[in-house]
Amino acid sequence: MLFDKKGLDNQTLLNLYSNMLKPRLIEEKMLILLRQGKVSKWFSGIGQEAISVGVTMALKNDEYILPMHRNLGVFTTRDIPLNRLFGQWQGKASGFTKGRDRSFHFGTQDYHIVGMISHLGPQLGVADGIALANILNNKNEVTAVFTGEGGTSEGDFHEALNVASVWQLPVIFCIENNGYGLSTPTSEQYHCKDLADRGKGYGMEAFVLDGNDIIEVYTKVKKLAESIRKRPRPILIEFKTFRMRGHEEASGTKYVPEKLMAEWELKDPLISFKNYLLKEKVLTPEKDQALTIKIKEEIDVALEQANAEQPIIPDRSVELSDVYKTFEYQHIESNSKAEEIRFIDAISQGLKQSMQQHKNLVIMGQDIAEYGGVFKITEGFVKEFGKERVRNTPICESAIVEAAMGLSIAGIKSVVEMQFADFVSSGFNPIVNYLAKSHYRWNQNADVVVRMPCGGGVAAGPFHSQTNEAWFTKTPGLKVVYPAFPYDAKGLLATAINDPNPVLYFEHKALYRSIRQEVPIDYFTIPFGKASLIKEGKDVTIITYGSGVHWALETLANNEDIKADLIDLRTLQPLDTESIYNSVKKTGRAIIVQEDSLFGGIASDISALIMEDCFEFLDAPVKRVASMETPIPFINQLEQQYLAKGRFEEELKNLIAY
Structure with missing residues (x-):
């Protein structure tokens, strides 16, 4: 490989090399431990270190990165203590998920990293939400999110890119194109020349980079990130690279032609860059040996710490208490006079008054802005709260639920309106697998309310009349609210928005304009779990x-x-x-x-x-x-x-x- 120094000083070059060497040495150690049965599974990123390290070094430490399971270099470059990483992989309490999830399925607010879930796609929309929070908070920050070439076939990828483009969100979408989705080659994954070409369809800049050239990755991403901070917008980058080991170690690489493997072995990003640095006398064999010894010693010490830690002792009360974030309910009585209003008016009042109570509350949904929603619940909201907080969305339920999760990660509340409860099926995955499980998995709550206009009696047929609460009462981590009267509708909606946990709020369409009741004019709350x-x-x-x-x-x-x-x-x-x-x-x-x-x-x-x-x-x-x-x-x-x-x-x- 030919490298272009591109004006980088020697110390930066050495930092790039050191940050690639560290994950490589950890991986080599992990492969030994895997054979010894001391870890249960491993997804190798050997051969792809330049992308993780280059992107992470190009960003600021307080800018969020959403990596995948081959991005060990993201975690190590952010200087996460190795004993905690080893504890995570061994299912120890010092890890980030208390033994509840494995490998890189975790996040950490301390290091501004949000880990993946196995469904891959949802993290792309979550990155949109974090980036939206940056816009709303007037932060000139970038969010970077990773996916593989296989993940670009998922609907979440396309929804997330479209939302990011429409809203001009400061996101760098990073595609690690490593040749195979498990055993399926790229020729069977997509039919365009470059995946970066898909950026054109969403009106965003797109680039193809050599993912094995650490200098190209670092300098180009750094330049783009600086540009995005000044002029927020999404950018798509396809990194061409190769996976030198199996999808995970048990799957092997027998399906890869030997000739192809040999070609890419010559492009090993670590070895190639090391040889370049030696040639340029930026690195000496003695410095390299000393650096290797130092990192190996750090690995050994961290492993000893993780090994010495006692196994987790199951405790039912601990497990159950971590499903939800603690919610200190505050009961608010209204001493104001009451007026007789319809069910639909109570919901509109409750939502509006919550927008006034919570200056960081954002509502999102199809046609909810100037049009006021198909049921006119948010009519007039844009005039009072502005389009930044009352956001029309494209028809993409999955990406919007994911964006709501991203907002929560960044400390912003949100209400998502499903135009009809039936349509939640298009956003089902992020609700039951992301919102519901995040607090239990890594202590990250989902401060999201999903409004669900539901029910029959209005002659709307199979796709606009379902009452599908049972889909969600089955899922630990979700709360489900279903009022029958205007008073309850208003008070329970206020509580749902106050609650830092994900709430499915069902509102029966047949009751909207048929049920009236005396309801206090001012803001009030009603506790959950009280019939x-x-x-x-x-x-x-x-x-x-x-x-x-x-x-x-x-x-x-x-x-x-x-x-x-x-x-x-x-x-x-x-x-x-x-x-x-x-x-x-x-x-x-x-x-x-x-x-x-x-x-x-x-x-x-x-x-x-x-x-x-x-x-x-x-x-x-x-x-x-x-x-x-x-x-x-x-x-x-x-x-x-x-x-x-x-x-x-x-x-x-x-x-x-x-």
Whole structure:
């Protein structure tokens, strides 16, 4: 390889070499430990060190980098203590995930590094969010995010690039094109000449660099980063390199032609650069040997520290307490006068007043700015809060959820509106795998509320009428709110935004303009995990939420002889089991109503809890009432047949008569 010094001083050249040598020596040690069974898995970045080191040295230490599993050089160049890295890989408490995740699946705010998840793509949108925070906070900073050539086929890649381009976010998207996605060669991964060409489609500058030339990587990225700090915009860089070892060590490299392997071995970024420095007399054999000995000694000492650390002792309370970030709920009563408003007005008021309470709160969604959203909940918000905080988004649910996560990493709250709850499926992965798991994995909370206009009764068909809360109540790390009245809708939304954890906030469309209630004009909060006892009676306990509450009220109004405890759950996660148990123990009968189809819904879990904890108090089997086991249909007569409302009264009477 031919190197061009490009005006770099000798000390910088030596720093570049030293920072590449360190991860190489660590990797060589790790391969030995892997063969000895002392680590369980290893994803090698041998042959790709120039990219990690060059990019990291080109950025400032307080600028975020989002690396992949072949970017050990990012972590070592940021001077993370090696004993903590070894502890991470051994599943020790000194690591960054307390043994809960492996290899490079972690982040650290102390070093401004945000690690990957195995789904690869979501970190690209997270980088957008961090970069957006830089814009909002008037920071002239750059965010760099890595992906492999295989990851560029994921939808997240395209969504993230589009959002970054539309919003002109200061992100450097780094593609490490190392020839293979596991065993699949690039010829079977994409059909363009260079992946950098995709930048043209998103209106951004794009470059192809020799990823094995440390000087080219460092100087070019440094120049681009300086330019982006002055004029924020995204840039795409494709680094051409090669993976000299298997996708992970167990997979080997038998699928790689020997000739190709030999060609790239000659381009080894560390060896080539070392020979260049020796030739230029910037480095001497004696200096090189001394540096190698010093790094190896550092590795050995750190390994001794990690090995001496005791294995983690499982503790159920510790595990459970780390699923969510601690939330110190502050109860705020409103002493203002109340006015009768609709359900939809309560949500709009709650959101607006939260925007006034939290100056760092950003709301994002399709058509929510000047248009005010398809339901007009954010109408007029742009005039009061501006387009920086009330942001129209492209149609890319995944990237926007990811951007919300990035905002949280940078200390900014956000509310994401799904135009319809049905569309959350397009953003499902980052919600259940990123937002939900981040605090448990590496102590990073997701301060995100996802608003979910949901439900039937409006003849909108299979793609605009689902009530899909069960997708999320199953996922540890998420909170799920589902109000039935304007008062609860406003107070619970305020609490959801105050809560530093990810909250799925369901709002039933059929209630938007049909339900009215006296609601305090000023800001107030309602605690999570506290059900509302709407009616009291001795005959039966009715447990429900959302539209089911109104079905139950209508049924009881038509059957005045039935005296029931009617429990409106209000929040599904956390669930107020105490109120449920106290009521069931009093009445001896329980019926649970949900709008969702029956199998796998929240009613099934509540039924199981009652059977397990209140069995001896029951005078009849627990009854579940839910909608049909079909997608929700469009035409009115089919929708009415589908919904649980039409069967509830009969099932209630049957239960009482049991």
